[in-house]
Amino acid sequence: MSTVITCPYCGASLEVTIGHHQDSAERVVCDECKQPIAVYKTAAEALQHRDRSIKAVSIEEADFSEEGTYLEIIETEFTKPQTIQIPEGRSLFGRYNPRSSAQLQVLTADPSIDRQHAYFTLSKDGRLEVMDNDSMTGTFVNGAEIDQGERRRLSQGDVLTFGATTAIVHLPHGEEDEGDEWLDF
Helix, strand or coil, rough: EEEEECCCHHHHHHHHECCCCCCCCEEEEEECCCEEEECCCCCCHHHHHCCCCCCCEHHHHHCCCCCCCEECCCCCCCECCCECCCCCEEEEECCCCCCCCEEEEEEEECCCCCCCCEEEECCCCEEEEEEEECCCCEEEEEEEECCCCCCCEEEEEEEEEEECCEEEEEEEHHCCCCCCCCCCC
């Protein structure tokens, strides 16, 4: 798999190739500044990078586009700031675990977020919904808990809470839910 990454040192663009079954980082050297870079498949793996003498990036970050639908994970004592792109279709969201079946994983030490906490559904027309997956602590949208089995439509800027982990919803072009109109008094 070949992709273009941005050097975290000098900002140069580099084409890198990562094997399909590679579990560790691919080590590359920037053509411009000659600095070593650790390239991982996922953002969660890059966030776990321990060697502070070499900066790490991920292919997910290289493919990430703020044009799409994504969650901005807010930094807490348990969690580093992260962005998680949401693909079209139904995706399971939860705490990072290498053996988890969740497609959307947040790297966190927060024990109150389940490994399979909630489902996100992104339709072809850009509508985003969240549904709790019978989690231990529930899923909250703008401070209100959603009921078991309820699919809640999300809007630009909605604040989601999963345990002690908070995320902000970002939709393309700041799309708003047409059903949520504010009245001026």
